[in-house]
Amino acid sequence: MTAAGWLQLLALIVVLAVSIPILGNYMAKVFGGKKAPGDRFFNPIERVIYRLGGIDPDREQKWTIYALALLAFSLLSVIVLFVLQRVQEHLPLNPTHAKGVPSLLAFNTAVSFLTNTNWQNYAGETTMSHLTQMAGLAVQNFVSAAVGLAVAIALIRGLTRHRAGTIGNFWVDLTRGITRILLPLAFVFAIVFVTQGMVQNFTGNTTATTVEGKSQVIPGGPVASQESIKEVGTNGGGFYNANSAHPFENPNGITDFLEIYLLLVIPFALAWTFGKMAGNKKQGIAVLMAMLALWLAAAVGAMLFEANGNSALDAVKVNQATTSSQPGGNMEGKESRYGPASSGLFAASTTDTSTGAVNASHDSFTPLGGMVPLVNMMFGEVSPGGVGSGLYGMLIFALLAVFIAGLMVGRTPEYLGKKIQAAEMKLVVIYLLAVPLVVLAFAGASLVMNTPVNSILNPGAHGLTEVTYAFTSTANNNGSAFGGLSGNTDWYNVTFSICMLIGRFVLIIAALAVAGSLARKQTVPESSGTFPTDTPLFTGLLVSVIVVVVGLTYLPVLALGPIVEHLGL
Amino acid sequence: MTDVVVVLILIAFFAAFAGFVMLCERIIGPDPEGIELSTGPDPVVDETEDAPEEVAA
Numbered sequence: 001m002t003a004a005g006w007l008q009l010l011a012l013i014v015v016l017a018v019s020i021p022i023l024g025n026y027m028a029k030v031f032g033g034k035k036a037p038g039d040r041f042f043n044p045i046e047r048v049i050y051r052l053g054g055i056d057p058d059r060e061q062k063w064t065i066y067a068l069a070l071l072a073f074s075l076l077s078v079i080v081l082f083v084l085q086r087v088q089e090h091l092p093l094n095p096t097h098a099k100g101v102p103s104l105l106a107f108n109t110a111v112s113f114l115t116n117t118n119w120q121n122y123a124g125e126t127t128m129s130h131l132t133q134m135a136g137l138a139v140q141n142f143v144s145a146a147v148g149l150a151v152a153i154a155l156i157r158g159l160t161r162h163r164a165g166t167i168g169n170f171w172v173d174l175t176r177g178i179t180r181i182l183l184p185l186a187f188v189f190a191i192v193f194v195t196q197g198m199v200q201n202f203t204g205n206t207t208a209t210t211v212e213g214k215s216q217v218i219p220g221g222p223v224a225s226q227e228s229i230k231e232v233g234t235n236g237g238g239f240y241n242a243n244s245a246h247p248f249e250n251p252n253g254i255t256d257f258l259e260i261y262l263l264l265v266i267p268f269a270l271a272w273t274f275g276k277m278a279g280n281k282k283q284g285i286a287v288l289m290a291m292l293a294l295w296l297a298a299a300v301g302a303m304l305f306e307a308n309g310n311s312a313l314d315a316v317k318v319n320q321a322t323t324s325s326q327p328g329g330n331m332e333g334k335e336s337r338y339g340p341a342s343s344g345l346f347a348a349s350t351t352d353t354s355t356g357a358v359n360a361s362h363d364s365f366t367p368l369g370g371m372v373p374l375v376n377m378m379f380g381e382v383s384p385g386g387v388g389s390g391l392y393g394m395l396i397f398a399l400l401a402v403f404i405a406g407l408m409v410g411r412t413p414e415y416l417g418k419k420i421q422a423a424e425m426k427l428v429v430i431y432l433l434a435v436p437l438v439v440l441a442f443a444g445a446s447l448v449m450n451t452p453v454n455s456i457l458n459p460g461a462h463g464l465t466e467v468t469y470a471f472t473s474t475a476n477n478n479g480s481a482f483g484g485l486s487g488n489t490d491w492y493n494v495t496f497s498i499c500m501l502i503g504r505f506v507l508i509i510a511a512l513a514v515a516g517s518l519a520r521k522q523t524v525p526e527s528s529g530t531f532p533t534d535t536p537l538f539t540g541l542l543v544s545v546i547v548v549v550v551g552l553t554y555l556p557v558l559a560l561g562p563i564v565e566h567l568g569l
Numbered sequence: 570m571t572d573v574v575v576v577l578i579l580i581a582f583f584a585a586f587a588g589f590v591m592l593c594e595r596i597i598g599p600d601p602e603g604i605e606l607s608t609g610p611d612p613v614v615d616e617t618e619d620a621p622e623e624v625a626a
Contacts, residue, residue, distance in 0.1 A: 067590045075583040079576060086572060103571040107579075165606030423597045505586045513593035520606050 001307035002322055005341025019265050024272025030180045031153045042179050049175050060166035063516025066154060067509050069170040074114055082110040084136045094129035095204030108493040113140035115504035116148060116386055118237030118356055118479035119496060121488040125219040125240050130202060137237060138226045145233030146177035148388030151508050152270055155392045156277045158515025159416045162523045167515045182233055189228040197251040198224040223249055231262035234386040236356030236479045244359040245335050256338055260346055263355040267384035270391040278416055282534035287394055290542040294383030295352045298372050302344035305369035306330050312569045333364025351376035354386025356479030363483030371562035374469050377476045378554045379546055392511040396431050401545040405531045414530055417523035424514055431510040435475045435503050436553045442495045443471045455486040465561035475503040
């Protein structure tokens with residue numbers, strides 16, 4: 001790998017290391033129930049929102065009420081987004097005269113953006129009006145991220161409260177997440193993106209004549225404003241079909257670097273917020289280090305696999321060396337302005353989070369390079385994961401880790417002084433099994449029926465990887481497409497939607513139930529038999545548990561897919 | 570017609586999720602100690618790095 005690749009990774013780590021404590025402390029104050037920076041500006045705005053919504057911000061909710069409020073809000077959101085797509089041709093801000101989106105595609109897209117997945121079975125520039133992009137998709141980019149954030153904060157409260165019957169107020173957490181965290185960050189970086197040449201206008205298609213005398217259609221639209229929240233909210237749905245490989249959506253190396261940074265910063269910072277709200281920063285740092293270790297391993301792995309090139313091309317004497325005129329490595333399906341290292345870093349980061357934005361074709365990665373994003377999603381996207389969903393996923397794994405440690409030493413497991421008992425473990429098991437169940441069941445079903453098999457564009461092991469990747473991506477609410485699979489069919493539109501709904505809401509409900517169960521427990525003081533969860537040993541145990549659990553679940557399909565393909569090169 | 574079916578399917582999914590909430594509540598069960606729980610928000614425990622309070626102009 002080139003020095004530029006290593007320097008990019010190093011610069012990213014440095015910028016994140018500076019940002020994480022600042023943002024983490026800020027979010028702890030925003031959700032901590034006391035004074036927070038910016039109160040004088042945000043409080044009046046939020047009071048208006050609460051008054052319009054008939055919300056009493058001082059009234060806390062039991063976990064069941066919190067969950068039902070979240071579900072009611074989500075049901076309303078998904079129906080509004082579905083209807084908006086269906087009637088867009090009759091609404092303003094439609095300069096390209098986009099027709100109403102077909103029913104099942106609108107269903108898939110509405111569910112996709114509701115669940116923070118942003119799987120796209122359509123090309124944005126030809127299918128969606130500007131109004132749908134802004135008032136439908138971009139709005140969901142904010143609120144779906146804020147919902148994840150609210151659940152993570154509720155779980156932190158469950159872990160840190162003592163004999164409490166409530167875990168917060170969903171409407172307050174949702175509002176504060178949007179007004180104080182997502183909107184300010186998205187606003188600032190949208191402007192930065194515009195300064196870097198990203199498109200932001202309300203025009204439709206402009207036809208230009210190229211230097212070769214051919215005509216070219218250049219699609220415009222409000223791209224920068226959607227792009228910033230696409231990354232900040234770990235959403236990933238591109239304005240253009242080519243996503244962050246499109247020069248209007250990711251014009252240069254600076255925007256590429258910023259996009260990677262933005263999709264990582266909130267999820268990593270939330271681990272710091274956890275430590276702060278738990279009253280013990282080391283607890284947060286232990287979780288943060290586990291996230292960092294998995295992300296770093298994936299990033300370096302993907303970068304190296306792609307930078308080292310494709311051995312099948314070596315065999316036919318294709319020059320993949322780094323020279324002054326080419327970046328070297330496996331350049332198939334990659335933008336020449338990013339090269340293999342940056343593409344690998346982007347791919348690892350976008351699948352370590354629940355973002356799913358892409359700046360290269362994952363289908364064209366080397367088999368092992370392509371396996372990295374697949375495995376990242378199989379981990380449940382906990383390193384650092386999506387906004388909120390990464391932290392609550394990692395905390396669920398932490399409960400499993402202390403349970404296993406408790407079994408080893410023969411004591412009732414504890415986490416932050418809360419005894420982890422049968423009820424919590426049942427919920428943890430539901431959480432951990434729901435996604436693999438739908439991924440493997442639907443991927444298996446797709447391989448034994450003619451219509452879904454006909455959508456696979458590559459035969460053999462690579463085709464298996466394409467199908468597995470698609471279901472893993474949708475069920476884990478990532479949304480990145482490996483490629484090589486024609487997903488806009490009735491079968492895939494419906495089954496992907498089911499995966500997205502189960503992968504989102506079963507996990508959220510299980511996490512909130514754990515929060516409710518733990519909140520009412522007494523905090524027991526540490527004793528000599530307590531397994532410390534703020535040490536490097538716990539970080540190592542946590543990483544090991546994640547790797548073993550995921551390995552046991554998915555190793556057969558990985559062996560038959562990317563590993564077989566690699567061995568066959 | 571398809572639109573109506575899609576909306577009904579969505580409502581059915583969310584009704585099932587609401588049922589799952591109740592199932593989880595059953596898994597948790599009643600509070601074994603049966604004493605009244607606090608309901609109000611509690612403060613952030615770690616206040617060692619509080620920002621200075623804003624001062625009115």
